Amino acid sequence: MKMDIFPLLFRVALLAVSVLGQTTDVEELARMNADFATRLYSKIASSSDDNVAVSTLGATLALATLAAGAGGASRTELLQGIGVASMEKEGEPERIQTLLKQLRVTTAQIQATALFVKQDVKANDTFSNQVKQFYNADVQNVNYANGELAKESIDNYVRTKTGEKVKDVVKNVDPKSIAMLISATFFTGYWLKPFNITFTQEDRFFVNKYNIVQVPMMLHSGKYYLAYDPILKVGILKLPCEDGIAMLVLLPDEDVDYTHVDESMTGEVFRGWVAKLKKTKLEVQLPRFSLKQSNSLSVSLPSLGIREIFGSTADLSGISSDESLKLSEVVQKVTMEVDENGGSVSDASTNLFTSPLPPRLTFNRPFIFIVYHEATKSILYIGRVVDPTKN
Numbered sequence: 001m002k003m004d005i006f007p008l009l010f011r012v013a014l015l016a017v018s019v020l021g022q023t024t025d026v027e028e029l030a031r032m033n034a035d036f037a038t039r040l041y042s043k044i045a046s047s048s049d050d051n052v053a054v055s056t057l058g059a060t061l062a063l064a065t066l067a068a069g070a071g072g073a074s075r076t077e078l079l080q081g082i083g084v085a086s087m088e089k090e091g092e093p094e095r096i097q098t099l100l101k102q103l104r105v106t107t108a109q110i111q112a113t114a115l116f117v118k119q120d121v122k123a124n125d126t127f128s129n130q131v132k133q134f135y136n137a138d139v140q141n142v143n144y145a146n147g148e149l150a151k152e153s154i155d156n157y158v159r160t161k162t163g164e165k166v167k168d169v170v171k172n173v174d175p176k177s178i179a180m181l182i183s184a185t186f187f188t189g190y191w192l193k194p195f196n197i198t199f200t201q202e203d204r205f206f207v208n209k210y211n212i213v214q215v216p217m218m219l220h221s222g223k224y225y226l227a228y229d230p231i232l233k234v235g236i237l238k239l240p241c242e243d244g245i246a247m248l249v250l251l252p253d254e255d256v257d258y259t260h261v262d263e264s265m266t267g268e269v270f271r272g273w274v275a276k277l278k279k280t281k282l283e284v285q286l287p288r289f290s291l292k293q294s295n296s297l298s299v300s301l302p303s304l305g306i307r308e309i310f311g312s313t314a315d316l317s318g319i320s321s322d323e324s325l326k327l328s329e330v331v332q333k334v335t336m337e338v339d340e341n342g343g344s345v346s347d348a349s350t351n352l353f354t355s356p357l358p359p360r361l362t363f364n365r366p367f368i369f370i371v372y373h374e375a376t377k378s379i380l381y382i383g384r385v386v387d388p389t390k391n
Ligand SMILES: *[C@@H]1O[C@H](CO)[C@@H](O)[C@H](O)[C@H]1NC(C)=O
Pocket: 124, 125, 126, 127, 318, 321
């Protein structure tokens, strides 16, 4: 009997190694992709003075969907752009797709990705099957000639896929469109430590020197992970959510312009923040907010090195052999609801009236957030709340 246990142990050990190996590959992919995430956010944020919400994972999956049907420089630029090109391996044609699929499945976000092509363009079945398998993306024909109808078809698709969470993805559809890639995501923070609605009160939020608004300010007291970045002069708080997801909320010092943090953020800076977090007792005040943002990626991507796919020499031969096929637009719609809600377990350690009172951290001026998957450090969303009373 004794003899038999060793081969078994050995096999268990092998299994453990291969599981670990797999995790490392996804982590590596997430690490490579983090720079795309921060650059995309910085780019979109720099073109606006308002609230921003970017689904960086949604954009990654949308571009990977395109890459599956692109060739030549179009494909290379896409894979380099999302940071995963160096993950390719000879003889493993589906390696990147498989890793991205693992990332998509582990992070379990509500999202819809679809390529809508003009009615008379027949998409290649191999492509359609592949993007369905790896990215849960759909390829559908739509009658662009009738702009209203096309808009309705796209809207219906997204509503169905997101359980009515995301609506009005496109404002209007150009009847001359040939192919549009739509990516829609919905995030709601189900906090592990919910805010108790009893303590939510109207309070002031300082949008800027001249503009103060009243917002429902939530309150929770408990143990939190907190850090401070003395170089960028920004406080970093972690709010853990269900499903292994967490939100970092970044509060720049009062004398620091949030655009400075927007511009300085990189994958490495993000990982540095996470590594510095330390547990501490704290009272946190965070305004409720709800964001609905549309991002035209065809506007932002060229400056991140993804150009070819939008040009007249784009190679989309894997999507269809139809010569007229051309990518008209890549649109992303992000919907986020951040309120008191959390899982059903309330934090028993919470007692607001124990003394001495812990220090209080109040998000009452513009702040930035990063939603990420803790185990892989994969960035899912990055955004900025300048005025919580707006979408
Ligand atoms: C579809 O794509 C596959 C792989 O790229 C290719 O082998 C096949 O010939 C294409 N089919 C058509 C009908 O173009």
